[in-house]
Amino acid sequence: MVTSQRNLGEFGDIGDFGIGLWRMTTPSVDEARKYIESSLDAGVRLLDNADIYGANWGGSGRGSCEEMLGKVFVADKSLRQRCVLATKGGIIPGVPYDQSSAVLRKSCEDSLRRMGVDRIDLYFIHRPDLFAHPAEVAETLMALRSEGKIAEVGVSNFTVAQYDALRSFLPFKIVASQPEYSAANLGPLRDGTFDSCMRDGVIPFAWSPLAGGRLLTGESMRPELITALDEIADRHATTRDAICYAFILSHPSRPIVLLGSQRPERIASAVNNPLRELPKIDLYKIVAASEGKKLP
Numbered sequence: 001m002v003t004s005q006r007n008l009g010e011f012g013d014i015g016d017f018g019i020g021l022w023r024m025t026t027p028s029v030d031e032a033r034k035y036i037e038s039s040l041d042a043g044v045r046l047l048d049n050a051d052i053y054g055a056n057w058g059g060s061g062r063g064s065c066e067e068m069l070g071k072v073f074v075a076d077k078s079l080r081q082r083c084v085l086a087t088k089g090g091i092i093p094g095v096p097y098d099q100s101s102a103v104l105r106k107s108c109e110d111s112l113r114r115m116g117v118d119r120i121d122l123y124f125i126h127r128p129d130l131f132a133h134p135a136e137v138a139e140t141l142m143a144l145r146s147e148g149k150i151a152e153v154g155v156s157n158f159t160v161a162q163y164d165a166l167r168s169f170l171p172f173k174i175v176a177s178q179p180e181y182s183a184a185n186l187g188p189l190r191d192g193t194f195d196s197c198m199r200d201g202v203i204p205f206a207w208s209p210l211a212g213g214r215l216l217t218g219e220s221m222r223p224e225l226i227t228a229l230d231e232i233a234d235r236h237a238t239t240r241d242a243i244c245y246a247f248i249l250s251h252p253s254r255p256i257v258l259l260g261s262q263r264p265e266r267i268a269s270a271v272n273n274p275l276r277e278l279p280k281i282d283l284y285k286i287v288a289a290s291e292g293k294k295l296p
């Protein structure tokens with residue numbers, strides 16, 4: 001039977017939308033707390049953080065988005081219980097990737113400390129270290145898991161071959177794969193990522209679902225893609241961003257949309273919009289407009 005839920009191990013169905021904390025660079029704990037609380041109130045469960053977040057978007061440096069989340073958890077202890085907490089490690093500025101055992105272990109332990117939690121619910125390798133043996137990465141992940149520091153494992157920006165290699169050394173499932181995917185970036189549709197997710201029951205997490213906002217501003221976008229999205233939005237009596245999200249949610253691999261907006265009202269409107277699936281004629285219209293050519 002084809003499952004219709006995004007079931008993530010012991011956490012069960014984690015819903016259609018998560019929030020990404022990459023742009024949560026506010027220096028105000030109260031503002032960050034309100035953002036997290038209102039997102040959870042709107043029905044989001046999944047929070048997606050990373051040790052590198054805070055290094056840009058006006059943040060105060062690597063680790064600062066995890067530190068801020070830690071402060072939010074101190075300000076309201078109930079919030080930790082209400083969320084499924086994902087974070088990522090493996091990017092080391094200046095290297096740029098290092099997943100050798102001691103480095104990956106330290107990254108994970110630093111993340112735990114910064115967020116003030118005993119366990120990370122879902123730990124992603126952020127980008128593959130091209131010079132790490134997957135057996136060594138797997139061994140570190142197994143150790144962190146058996147020590148109770150991480151519950152589940154995911155990969156981000158991995159090719160299918162890199163995912164297959166890591167998975168072959170793990171005695172447990174990789175539960176999530178986090179590629180960039182949006183109406184403007186169709187890679188996972190054709191590079192095998194979604195196919196491998198469906199083969200193995202892995203949940204795809206779509207990052208930058210609005211292409212970092214450019215699908216709304218139109219910057220560096222094909223005009224025919226914006227025209228197609230707006231025509232479809234008019235027909236469904238909804239907005240362009242809702243069509244961008246429904247495009248992602250329509251894929252049979254059942255991706256989760258990682259919302260990047262820092263505005264609580266935009267999070268609530270995305271989560272509350274009942275449009276979750278587009279007819280194939282609209283999906284293919286978006287694909288053709290995105291690729292700038294008719295499908296054969």
Ligand SMILES: NC(=O)c1ccc[n+]([C@@H]2O[C@H](COP(=O)([O-])OP(=O)(O)OC[C@H]3O[C@@H](n4cnc5c(N)ncnc54)[C@H](OP(=O)(O)O)[C@@H]3O)[C@@H](O)[C@H]2O)c1
Pocket residue numbers: 019020021022023048049126156157178206207208209210211212213214216217241258259260261262263266
């Ligand atoms: N694994 C990876 O390598 C990777 C890489 C990048 C991102 N990510 C994850 O994906 C998450 C989302 O990425 P993203 O921030 O690029 O997502 P996005 O949703 O594509 O872009 C969010 C940006 O679009 C803006 N925006 C403009 N108009 C909007 C509208 N009508 N509705 C909503 N947003 C609008 C937002 O501004 P406002 O805040 O003003 O609404 C925000 O700056 C990140 O937080 C992170 O968790 C992962």
